[in-house]
Amino acid sequence: MVEEEAKSLPMELSEKGGVENNGFVQNEAFDDKETDTSSQEEMPKTCFVDVDPVATEEPALKPYAGMPKEVLLKFSSQARYRVTREILFWLVIAAALVLVCATIVIIALSPKCLDWWQASPIYQIYPRSFKDSNMDGNGDLKGIQEKLDHITYLNIKTIWITSFYKSPLKDLGYGAEDFYDIDPMFGSMSDFENLLAAIHDRGLKVIMDLIPNHTSDKHPWFQLSRNRTGKYTDYYIWQDCVQAAGLVTPPNNWVSVFGSSSWQFDDVRKQCYFHQFGKEQPDLNFRNLAVQQEIHDIIKFWLGKGIDGFSFSAVKFLLEATHLRDEPQVNKSQSPESITAYSQLYHDYTTTQVGMHDIIRTFRQTMNQFSSEPGRYRFMGSDGDEKQDIEATMMYYGTTFIQETDFPFNFNLINMKNLSGNSIFEAVNLWMKNMPAGKWPNWVVGSPNTARISSRIGKEYVNVINMLLLTLPGTPVTYYGEEIGMENIASENVSEERIKFHRVVTFPEKSPMQWDGKVNAGFTEGNSSWLPVNADYPSVNVEIQMTWSNSTLNLYRELALLRSNELPIHRGWMCYIWHDSNVFVYVRELDGLDRAFMMVLNFGQESTTDLKAVVPSLPSEAIIRLSTNFSNAGKAVNTRLIKTEMGEGLVLEYKTAKPVHTMEAFQGNCFVAEKACYSSAFNLLYVNC
DSSP, X not given: OHHHHHHHHHHHHHHTTOEEOGGGOOOTTOOGGGOOTTTSOOOOSOOEEOOOGGGGSOOOOOOOTXXXXXXXXXXXXXXXXXHHHHHHHHHHHHHHHHHHHHHHHHHHHSOOOOOHHHHSOEEXXXXXXXXXXXXXXXXXXXXXXXXXXXXXXXXXXXXXXXXXXXXXXXXXXXXXXXXXXXXXXXXXXHHHXXXXXXXXXXXXXXEEEEOTTBOOTTSHHHHHHHTTOGGGXXXXXXXXXXXXXXXXXXXXXXXXXXXXXXXXXXXXXXXXXXXXXXXXXOBBOTTSHXXXXXXXXXXXXXXXXXXXXXXXXXXXXXXXXXXXXXXXXXXXXXXXXXXXXXXXXXXXXXXXXXXXXXXXXXXXXHHHTTOOSTTOOOEEEEOOOOTTOHHHHHGGGBOSSSBOOSEEOOOHHHHOSSOSHHHXXXXXXXXXXXXXXXXXXXXXOOOTTSOOHHHHXXXXXXXXXXXXXXXXXXXXXXXXXXXXXXXXXXXXXXXXXXXXXTGGGXXXXXXXXXXXXXXXXXXXXXXXXXXXXXXTTTTSSHHHHHTOTTSHHHHHHHHHHHHHHOHHHHHOEEEEEEEOSSEEEEEEEXXXXXXXXXXXXXSSSOEEXXXXXXXXXXXXXXXXXXXXXXXXXXXXXXXXXXXXXTTOEEEEEEEOSSOGGGSGGXXXXXXXXXXXXXXXTTTEEESOO
């Protein structure tokens, strides 16, 4: 039975359409000995198995991580993957275009960033009086380096070092013997390079003086010129003059700034040379192009060293009239022979001559060659102080198309004849209303040639002057020591042997910096200093004022910080809203920002002011952000009744939806230098308000 079933099985499988499986084919070479042919029938050569054809199809693949390229390509061409990929591609392109367009719009609408010389106050240092590092009684470059932390403590980023060229010091270093070297009193070129590196390491900038008008009579150029040597023959201004019986008859009536004739006879050349200042400081001949090139080479040398800018001094004296006519007398009835003072003549032929500004503009062009590197703009300032002619001063800014200085230093606040709210307003307004559109203002309240604030107008006004300085638009310039309220030294403290060559009038404001209460105020560890230290140094010094919350030093520091942190004060509008004999009041605002600041500064006697009546849109109350009396900070004041004591200053903060500069009544009282608007939605500045 079993045998019959086995015989019929292949037939049944075949009839059912089985699949041949050759794996079961018998080997034809199989050994007959191993096959029992007598007991079983011959084995079939093929075997058929019944299998469903559908089951033989290749299973569907799905995407998986790490699939090879061959597998990936099978899926990439499918519609569902191709469409998704194309959508993502165009989304990325669209997003990139939007980002590029947004960047272009932001750049186009963004205001110009303030440069370093605009963003920070400038701190002016007279190096001989700042810090002595070698105990010889004279300040030096290493001493400045030792005290750089003081600069950063004040939140100041720019240092201006007055002249330190090699010099006989006949006029305190303003007549250079060598423009390419450091006077040994101040150190060496290596000391300067170390100081420069230390300044830049702290993120600070440094400006130095350059006085191109004249040199020392010890300068090699002058020695060669007086001997008529080659090209140097005409490096200075020489004229024939008559000498008889020991008396010299000069070519004309021109008088030097220091008094007496500006012509000096030279025994070597047997001619007179011209000097606008002391006889030891002969004027260079700037009508000689070789002289101009010498100054350009000096500029390149120091810019190549890495300095960040120059203050050009005495530039209005660069040229003189070639006709040599007598200058007009102020008092026409005065005997010409009796004229010896500079103030007795109108200096029509010895200052601000035609072509002078062209020379200064060439200096600017040379400096621009070093300003192409990003972040390394080279600043150029000048002392173009035309006291009687504000329009002449403004010419130092250049024109819309021709750049000259970044700004001429503004001495209006120094030149005031009396102090009051009205005089402060007049000094500020004079500059702002005459300054060319788009230019940047600046304010100077002290210098090496001017009495200190405390001595000039009174120590009770030091804090309010500093508050004015640091809240006006533009760049403030602070002379060393004014941040602690230093005073002039009394002239009787200066011994006779120290009074040489006109120095008696320039000494008092150059007394040594008062660092602490130790001997010599910490200026020197030597036995004495080149000038006496002011007797008030035990209470007026940096160390002790750092510990007083209400000190002049800490107020200055807080004001500098406020200026750098608050956009309305940093670069916003300024509008005068009130001034009288006692107070000067102005606001600082920025378009798009609802916060504003109002400065109420007292330069007279105790006063009460109703500012709400002047500006009805003012809120009823404002908060004291800073005060010359620190204890008042944070208090609220009634804007209808703002009381200030003599010399008191208030920085008030308030919110408003209607800025003063948008009001028609104040249109003539508002100014802005670098206009910008604030977007609270994007937290950025833009220009098209």
